[in-house]
Amino acid sequence: MIKVGIVGGTGYTGVELLRLLAVHPGVELTAITSRKEDGLPVADMFPSLRGVVDLAFTSPDKADLTQCDVVFFATPHGVAMAQAPALLAAGVKVIDLAADFRLKDQATFEKWYKIPHTAPELIEEAVYGLPELNRDDIKQARLIANPGCYPTTMQLGFYPLLKAGIIDAGSLIADAKSGVSGAGRKAEIGTLFSESSDNFKAYGVHGHRHTPETAAQLARYTDQKVGLIFTPHLVPMIRGMHATLYARLTKDIDDAALQALFEDAYKDSAFVDVMPFGSHPETRSTRGSNMLRLALHRPEGGNTVVILVVQDNLVKGASGQAVQCMNLMFGFDEATGLKHIALLP
Amino acid sequence: MIKVGIVGGTGYTGVELLRLLAVHPGVELTAITSRKEDGLPVADMFPSLRGVVDLAFTSPDKADLTQCDVVFFATPHGVAMAQAPALLAAGVKVIDLAADFRLKDQATFEKWYKIPHTAPELIEEAVYGLPELNRDDIKQARLIANPGCYPTTMQLGFYPLLKAGIIDAGSLIADAKSGVSGAGRKAEIGTLFSESSDNFKAYGVHGHRHTPETAAQLARYTDQKVGLIFTPHLVPMIRGMHATLYARLTKDIDDAALQALFEDAYKDSAFVDVMPFGSHPETRSTRGSNMLRLALHRPEGGNTVVILVVQDNLVKGASGQAVQCMNLMFGFDEATGLKHIALLP
Amino acid sequence: MIKVGIVGGTGYTGVELLRLLAVHPGVELTAITSRKEDGLPVADMFPSLRGVVDLAFTSPDKADLTQCDVVFFATPHGVAMAQAPALLAAGVKVIDLAADFRLKDQATFEKWYKIPHTAPELIEEAVYGLPELNRDDIKQARLIANPGCYPTTMQLGFYPLLKAGIIDAGSLIADAKSGVSGAGRKAEIGTLFSESSDNFKAYGVHGHRHTPETAAQLARYTDQKVGLIFTPHLVPMIRGMHATLYARLTKDIDDAALQALFEDAYKDSAFVDVMPFGSHPETRSTRGSNMLRLALHRPEGGNTVVILVVQDNLVKGASGQAVQCMNLMFGFDEATGLKHIALLP
């Protein structure tokens, strides 16, 4: 049994980590911190955990996280970079669900996140926690930069095409749609029920933090210059993400060969479901599960490939992926504790 | 491993049985029937089951259900009564999620369900499948009448008060609210998204089938004549049920003693969570789980007790309860395969 | 044309007043105040008003509201009582959408709202703005205490029965359900989309501010002591309120006579729709309109009457009712500018 700590357990990725880890057979939940809720039983804030999680929140000043084998940071950007050095020095592995170590270029990080990076010496070492593309590095890692929900869908969707060198990497379009829980558990007017229910809108169209992260990762798989237009939208649903990806073919290829590219790329990936060509995956088919499902289309047989990708933004797009990384880092089977079937309806 | 069959697997209680049974450690899913969908892989209809359930629907004419140890009927009223006699004769246990065997009075059944009862000889033997109140009988049963969602909340909410003899059994009021999945997976205008979203209404206020069922069961716990007003409402949410129960105290009792009555009644029940006095349980704290949560109130200290009860109508209110009965019937621990934590948010 | 000012226009009752008043033929919108948004065009905050409302928010320090004929307070409790005396002294009529003048008993007000009353000399003069029951007084009023959404449904639902003296006034039960917009446009976690969507719960069951207000008003129509249990619930919909009211008959009366009582009581009320006996009104049938619809039931012919009442909480339950009062105060036809048909679907 490994000892696990969670820093910042009052948000949605925090409670989702708890839901997954509470029934993980190889894990002992040891500490969960919150400065504001010190002493409050976790189950008083999240009644879904009554009878399952007995921990109370502890102030970070009191919690001794160096006793843990691994600590998850389910915190705003900037927290992990402050605390990771000491934990790593004490032999504790760190999985950051925020952006602190996702970008290899420090200047780009500081431009988009508008905070100075306080642990630049760790940037190089940090491993990008996308198991399907980085499995071996994750197994060896001490420090994981867990990708966010949008970049996960875009990378797993474009990867096989880029790798095969059959699309124009300079004109990628990702029209993506996220459930509201992606905005986190923060008191804000814009995500009130009365503001976001029965409504649909785009946001951040002029430029979004996830574009440079995704473009930089995609560049690893192609010699072309990557050009990516990324348009996020807000969907009136709690969980779920749907990316509609557009790529222009530069080589002749038939539908069966396209499909085979994807099936090959993910044949060893338990959490990527390549659906039959022409399917329309629904976000609810992943609700509460760690599965990402995708399907290919070629509208009217033309030279544009449309890839439809769905996942639960809080699971495969955040906490489930983090647990998947933890499994790899500690020698568990990659799917341990992650076999929840999606809740449908 | 016991062999399990499901008759009528294309509805919501059917797919929910599959979600639960697919990961139940003591069960082998053997057959699932549907006349209309013969040959269709189950996962083609319910993509949440891709990679988990390999079965295809079989026409009931072809399926040999007598090879099963137990058969669940997730069917409209009238189907189980037609097929149960032959299955029981072949040594197969039967759990009916519909109403065929819920009412001990045949005439009352026929009045409310408007069909003749074709297996009246089994009515007496059938055991009402509410484990918290009928555990011992269920263990011995061959034929289970699984209660519906509304009656479960009403019975578990009123039971401790009736048993203690401290309320007026003749003036019970149950104001209950159900998610839309309670109406089933049927093509009907009234439960279209565009009809039931952003809307709230009562229905069947003049009289509802669940009233006589509930009143008859409650009568087992009191010498008084039971009078029950039951008002169902439709909530724009998929899963979840909330019952707001009103009872008038006829004896002096303080809040702590009231609370103790409930804690005592359910101290051995893993799936009833008696929350602290004055709590407001939320349906989402049970979403996807088999937990029923309840809390007591006494508005302005008067002589009316308000009991708030929540559950997931498809789990504790239907398929989860059926699996709970199955566990008891076959000697499994009652909670086997039912430890899913609610999905929140 | 009368000149109208709005204090506190950034909440939901504020924007709803704007929607209604912008097309009212007898009104000139003169000023709308907000300390925080001084200078911001109203249509920048509420794009639904682009091209229709040209006003910008003004800081209350700069706005000269004494030039108005009437000022609406769409503010938190406590603001109107501070500003009303000066406005009234300047000959301006005042309509308060908050609670400052709803309770005739100052001590009760201070107990429930936990603030001292700073204009107690106006309490007696203030007229309770429920046109259907107080039409003549409203016509003469300088200061209106506009009732909230819950009290409106409860009063219009119970009134004909109390007036007729045929129910037990001591055992009234109001099980009421509100859309989330009733909680206002405030940054709070509890009303985030991800918290309140796909969820249902009760709140404030131990005691709620609207109970003493409603009980006091109902007492005007009966000699009996009024006893009222009021249970509010939160529904995952934006607009709409549904009250399910329970009353015990103390006299013999048949269904037709019951129905006639209600039809008589509201025969001159353009905004109360008494539906056929046994109907199930839906909240959406009032979405965006000033109509309140109600229907009577008598479950299984017993001695309990169930009254189902629906309205749009932001219109008949707030801003529409306020405009209805304004119409009466200024000699307009009561329905002027309030003929919007509900948006269905």
Add this chain to the structure above:
Amino acid sequence: MIKVGIVGGTGYTGVELLRLLAVHPGVELTAITSRKEDGLPVADMFPSLRGVVDLAFTSPDKADLTQCDVVFFATPHGVAMAQAPALLAAGVKVIDLAADFRLKDQATFEKWYKIPHTAPELIEEAVYGLPELNRDDIKQARLIANPGCYPTTMQLGFYPLLKAGIIDAGSLIADAKSGVSGAGRKAEIGTLFSESSDNFKAYGVHGHRHTPETAAQLARYTDQKVGLIFTPHLVPMIRGMHATLYARLTKDIDDAALQALFEDAYKDSAFVDVMPFGSHPETRSTRGSNMLRLALHRPEGGNTVVILVVQDNLVKGASGQAVQCMNLMFGFDEATGLKHIALLP
């Protein structure tokens, strides 16, 4: 006062026509037909119309529509083409909300709609009812083919760019999202609340009827060959449509000039709101109103223009647009009866 008939009034575009026409100052509602609901008062089906619309549905066999000045067909494809010839011969104008006369190429119509065209002699005469681009022809028309919701957003979004000749017409992408009411009021499993709530998916990605219609119309404004990828999605909201349009610039142009192109194109159009450059229009800002709002973006200053377009699919995308056409055909001001302000929240 002109006499108006509606054929097929039981769907969503039918009830929306009624909501708009019931308060139109120049219209007398004369007949509304439904074979199935003959004799049923309209307000019994749509209680939002109680007290406002007194008509009952009439069987088409009994209704004498030749007495009308104009007849709207809110029917499935194929009905208008059968009945229009006789009505036109009797001097009645016809507005078809279905697709019968939208495609000028009969073979294309028959390929996509899979029914033979029974009034091919009228195809040429029929005027495409998009007032912003076809105003003068509509004024003279006897027969209007009212565009659907998707084509309206795509045409009004791409038109100014195509007209100006500054984009590559061969690589247009329209990623569009519709509320569920777009699927109509039909009893189908796929649009049940429990299927489409808390869910998001694409559909018809391989090819959709609206693609040839839109491409044909767009071709009128450019000499280039039009290539259009159109991807429709289903959003869990009742009303509202959001199109995210992507076009590649082929000429140098700055943001201000781009913006000016659109402001110019729609300066005389009361129902097209060109928002400030870089805005993010929300569907709810058009809920229940006839406004279409759009805004331009240029992600990271590159050569892709993104146009965000929103409207209410049942108003500007269907019934409101039809009434707008009627206004033009009968000499009313174009905006008569269409000044409803969007319901927000």
